[in-house]
Amino acid sequence: MKCTHVVLLFLCFCFSSCEASYGKHQKNKVTNTHQLSSVRAIIQEEKVDKKCLLNKYTRRSCSKVFCQPWERCVDGTCVCKVPYQCPKNGTSVCSTNKKRYPTYCHLKSFECLHPQTKFLHNGTCTDEGKFYVTLNYGITDSEGIVKVKLVGQEQEMFICRSSWGMAEANVACFDLGFPQGALHTQKRFHFSEDLHTKSTECLQVHCGGFETTLAECAFSKRRVQGSQDLARVLCYTPDADLARESFQCVNGKRIPAERACDGVNDCVDQSDELCCKGCQDGSFHCKSGVCIPNQHKCNGEVDCITGEDEVGCKGPEAQEGSRPVTVLSRASHDGLLETAAGHPEVQEETEILTEDMDTERKRIKSLLPKLFCGVRRPEHSRRKRIVGGKPAHMGDFPWQVAIIEEGKISCGGIYIGGCWVLTAAHCVRSSRAHRYQIWSSLIDRIRLNSEALIHQVERVIIHDKYNGTTYQNDIALIELKKHLSQKQCKLSSSIPACVPWSPYLFQPKDRCIISGWGREKEHKKVFSLQWGEVNLISNCSEFYPNRYYEKEMLCAGTDDGSIDACQGDSGGPLTCVSRNNVTYVWGIVSWGENCGKSEFPGVYTKVANYFDWISYHVGRTLISQHNV
Numbered sequence: 001m002k003c004t005h006v007v008l009l010f011l012c013f014c015f016s017s018c019e020a021s022y023g024k025h026q027k028n029k030v031t032n033t034h035q036l037s038s039v040r041a042i043i044q045e046e047k048v049d050k051k052c053l054l055n056k057y058t059r060r061s062c063s064k065v066f067c068q069p070w071e072r073c074v075d076g077t078c079v080c081k082v083p084y085q086c087p088k089n090g091t092s093v094c095s096t097n098k099k100r101y102p103t104y105c106h107l108k109s110f111e112c113l114h115p116q117t118k119f120l121h122n123g124t125c126t127d128e129g130k131f132y133v134t135l136n137y138g139i140t141d142s143e144g145i146v147k148v149k150l151v152g153q154e155q156e157m158f159i160c161r162s163s164w165g166m167a168e169a170n171v172a173c174f175d176l177g178f179p180q181g182a183l184h185t186q187k188r189f190h191f192s193e194d195l196h197t198k199s200t201e202c203l204q205v206h207c208g209g210f211e212t213t214l215a216e217c218a219f220s221k222r223r224v225q226g227s228q229d230l231a232r233v234l235c236y237t238p239d240a241d242l243a244r245e246s247f248q249c250v251n252g253k254r255i256p257a258e259r260a261c262d263g264v265n266d267c268v269d270q271s272d273e274l275c276c277k278g279c280q281d282g283s284f285h286c287k288s289g290v291c292i293p294n295q296h297k298c299n300g301e302v303d304c305i306t307g308e309d310e311v312g313c314k315g316p317e318a319q320e321g322s323r324p325v326t327v328l329s330r331a332s333h334d335g336l337l338e339t340a341a342g343h344p345e346v347q348e349e350t351e352i353l354t355e356d357m358d359t360e361r362k363r364i365k366s367l368l369p370k371l372f373c374g375v376r377r378p379e380h381s382r383r384k385r386i387v388g389g390k391p392a393h394m395g396d397f398p399w400q401v402a403i404i405e406e407g408k409i410s411c412g413g414i415y416i417g418g419c420w421v422l423t424a425a426h427c428v429r430s431s432r433a434h435r436y437q438i439w440s441s442l443i444d445r446i447r448l449n450s451e452a453l454i455h456q457v458e459r460v461i462i463h464d465k466y467n468g469t470t471y472q473n474d475i476a477l478i479e480l481k482k483h484l485s486q487k488q489c490k491l492s493s494s495i496p497a498c499v500p501w502s503p504y505l506f507q508p509k510d511r512c513i514i515s516g517w518g519r520e521k522e523h524k525k526v527f528s529l530q531w532g533e534v535n536l537i538s539n540c541s542e543f544y545p546n547r548y549y550e551k552e553m554l555c556a557g558t559d560d561g562s563i564d565a566c567q568g569d570s571g572g573p574l575t576c577v578s579r580n581n582v583t584y585v586w587g588i589v590s591w592g593e594n595c596g597k598s599e600f601p602g603v604y605t606k607v608a609n610y611f612d613w614i615s616y617h618v619g620r621t622l623i624s625q626h627n628v
């Protein structure tokens with residue numbers, strides 16, 4: 001195992017040095033092409049998660065990425081919002097059909113539904129507003145040096161090469177009618193020298209990667225710096241000859257294999273960055289298997305659905321912005337600076353010509369309603385203790401509830417907001433709804449604490465595919481009765497746990513917490529709420545052959561089996577905390593062979609698999625954390 005890594009590291013090193021010395025040693029490169037492509041194939045093999053690829057995830061798969069603010073997540077896919085669902089704040093923008101929209105979000109949501117209508121410029125529409133992109137001096141229609149005519153500028157202008165990356169090239173090609181974007185950003189062309197001498201200025205451009213026209217990207221003007229300073233592009237056509245190992249994007253585009261999992265959205269649909277076991281240099285690996293560019297780390301916007309790209313950041317002054325004009329981060333000996341796109345750039349005055357719609361997109365995002373869940377009150381943040389069945393204190397598990405039947409705690413449950421409690425189907429029966437009481441904010445069932453509240457049950461909803469023999473779909477919802485003359489349920493000391501919307505939020509080996517009033521190992525009765533830390537376990541069918549259903553269940557336990565759920569804990573929570581400190585109900589205590597045996601870990605209902613079922617019953621707005 002170690003040996004393979006050493007070999008691979010060496011190959012990686014060789015691969016990047018070969019790339020870096022392109023031009024200087026082109027002959028060597030040609031002779032080694034075959035060798036190099038097999039190296040790339042090995043690297044590619046290691047990086048990409050093939051099983052994940054079968055799901056055909058794209059930038060619209062909200063179990064992998066966040067939707068845009070003009071989209072909402074429905075059944076795992078980002079779908080267009082209708083314009084009235086956009087925040088009202090903002091200034092008007094003009095579209096290509098010369099219509100004015102109250103905000104950028106309104107226009108983007110309209111465009112999402114009617115793709116022929118695109119952004120033209122900020123402000124109200126004027127007659128002289130014209131924007132277009134052209135390719136020049138290329139041999140075919142799909143390649144050339146990029147020229148742009150901006151709204152409010154009289155002349156067409158070249159784009160500076162230093163600001164030109166795959167994000168910008170993809171948008172330009174898309175704008176030009178190549179739906180699969182660009183293949184290359186720096187293709188060499190032969191053109192006459194006087195081309196440069198004529199143009200003394202070029203346009204710096206920066207796109208966020210979500211745009212459908214270059215008009216949405218930020219433009220500034222600066223002096224041309226040399227003969228190679230103009231941006232060129234080769235747009236992708238289906239007959240593009242890659243002549244080497246390729247990665248097949250979900251949209252059908254083929255990209256060189258080594259460009260998968262490098263943080264750059266080469267595919268346009270992002271499918272090359274969503275199923276990665278690791279990421280190449282220059283990019284950051286989200287726990288959810290997504291590669292994002294390093295510049296997106298600590299930029300003030302959460303990119304990883306698991307939140308870790310904005311954790312441990314040093315504050316605004318240390319944040320790397322996203323516009324090349326401001327992201328002059330690495331000075332080198334010759335006075336050149338490296339930009340976000342990795343191109344050297346001379347620091348000099350630039351004149352900003354168009355607004356940055358990426359900043360506007362972020363601002364719109366910040367205006368969207370936020371769901372409150374999974375965050376304890378600060379005074380109740382649980383003190384860290386050693387692993388073991390430990391007594392809980394008031395406020396430690398504000399989502400934990402007890403189901404009382406005939407005066408005894410029969411099961412646990414999880415408060416998820418509104419009047420709703422989640423539990424295991426095997427804990428309850430619809431016909432017995434009137435017999436249950438739900439106790440919230442309870443710690444000790446003998447010595448009652450003042451915060452404890454008793455709720456009657458309005459109805460019980462059992463999953464229609466619950467199987468009492470196999471314990472498949474062991475999930476149920478309990479709706480609490482509202483107090484007379486009140487429209488809402490009052491669970492004053494309770495806080496809802498968040499319902500996970502994606503199966504990629506937590507992974508095997510992650511540490512999570514179980515809690516309940518269930519029995520101890522020797523079947524000793526327990527009176528006060530207990531908790532313990534367990535690890536998520538993969539390949540659980542090894543422990544339970546023919547009884548474990550991967551899609552619907554998950555396993556958790558400790559190596560020695562010392563921490564486990566037991567009789568009476570059923571229906572209660574297995575909660576996991578994301579890197580940005582949000583608590584999710586990842587599992588519901590369901591079953592297991594005995595208690596506390598390392599060879600038989602506890603089995604839990606995989607809540608993420610039931611997000612749509614839960615939201616169907618409780619309402620999307622109650623549990624959706626993002627873009628309702």
Ligand code: 4AZ
Binds near residue numbers: 596603
């Ligand atoms: C039960 O009987 C039960 N060790 C719950 C969890 C486990 C075993 C039994 C897992 O409710």
